Amino acid sequence: FALSQRLENKFISFTIDNPSDNALHTIVTTLALTHFNTFETRIKSFISEAMVWATINVHHMVNECFKAVGERFHYVYGLKDICAVMQGMSRATTRFFDSPASLISLWIHECERVYSDRFVSKSDFQIFKKKLNDACFKWFDEYDDDINMIVSKNNLYAPLVLQGLEPGSELDQTMYSVMLNMDKAKRVVAEKHLEFQRSAKLAPFVTLTHSLSHITRLTRAMTQPSGHVIFLGSHGSERRVLIAISAYILGIELVSGKGSYDDFWKACKRWHKEAGLHSKRVVVVLEDD
Known part of the structure; x- marks a missing residue:
């Protein structure tokens, strides 16, 4: 592949080396x-x-x-x-x-x-x-x-809310620390899932070790400034459920990017307004199916 000189004359090329x-x-x-x-x-x-x-x-x-x-x-x-x-x-x-x-x-x-x-x-x-x-x-x-x-050691780190932070605690629920009690974290996720399941009418979901590790990764990304994650894998409801539970645990609104281009553009404006003007935390899910 080569650019013609006539086309190349319309641009300026910059070479920036990596710093030492x-x-x-x-x-x-x-x-x-x-x-x-x-x-x-x-x-x-x-x-x-x-x-x-x-x-x-x-x-x-x-x-x-x-x-x-x-x-x-x-x-x-x-x-x-x-x-x-x-x-x-x-x-x-x-x-x-x-x-x-x-x-x-x-x-x-x-x-x-x-x-x-x-x-x-x-x-x-x-x-x-x-x-x-x-x-x-x-x-x-x-x-x-x-x-x-x-x-x-294969330590996992997660926000305190995932580790059973008591309501009314002086600690910020998004503070980061090592997960010392995996059983307690599983119970927290299971309880939150039951709450979410009743409202969303989802199918039963088993809290396994690998699912908990996915949730710790998702909550880590969601509590970071401009946090984002690519969730690769086969299509299915479990992946969407994991994302939904993670957002629910953190008290973040979950929105989908599905729809036509015009609908998506209007939704983007609304999400930016809520996040920028009202300091509302929003998780946008974009799927390729």
Whole structure:
């Protein structure tokens, strides 16, 4: 494919190289420390000296090992993914994350959400997990004596509302913390589903471990600023139910993008007005069927 010179004369071409690792470290560290500025000095030092470098290292590893070919066409990773990891890290609060060990565990979780959630095969995830663990030993070993225990855990993080936050609590329901009691989280999801089922008249839905992990991923995306997620898989009601339950748990209005172009455009105006003027949280579901 080639452009004719007559057509090319109508445009201006710009080439923008990726920043060097040192420049990238400076940019990401500056952004990260705007959030971690209220943390202890040792935490700020850990973020700038180890965690940012580890994130850059993992990003380069992913780009080298996982190429966008064939059925893996969506394996496209850019600098925005580094920012996505740090955006997840910025959900840490001094109440729940007061040590390098707790931040390392969160960092592992965020790297898995940003990078490995796109993988379509178990072997890809296993390769990524091994290299992610290697990065932990390389960059974090001096910050915690029990790094083996940290990397061996498969912690899930979720908003407090998913963990049975009591009504009237002084804590924000969207605050992020590790899920220590999976059974309690299952009960919360089951209770919310029963409430939702009565109002929406849905078919019975079994709360399994993999369904809970999907809900934690969805609530994570829904509680992030401009959060979004692509839910790949076969068509079916379970996928829509998982999205609906996640929105219901968070008290967010769920709207569908189906309809004609004109209807969709009018709906977009309404959603933007509700979100922008009335600070109303809205989840828009766009399906390809």
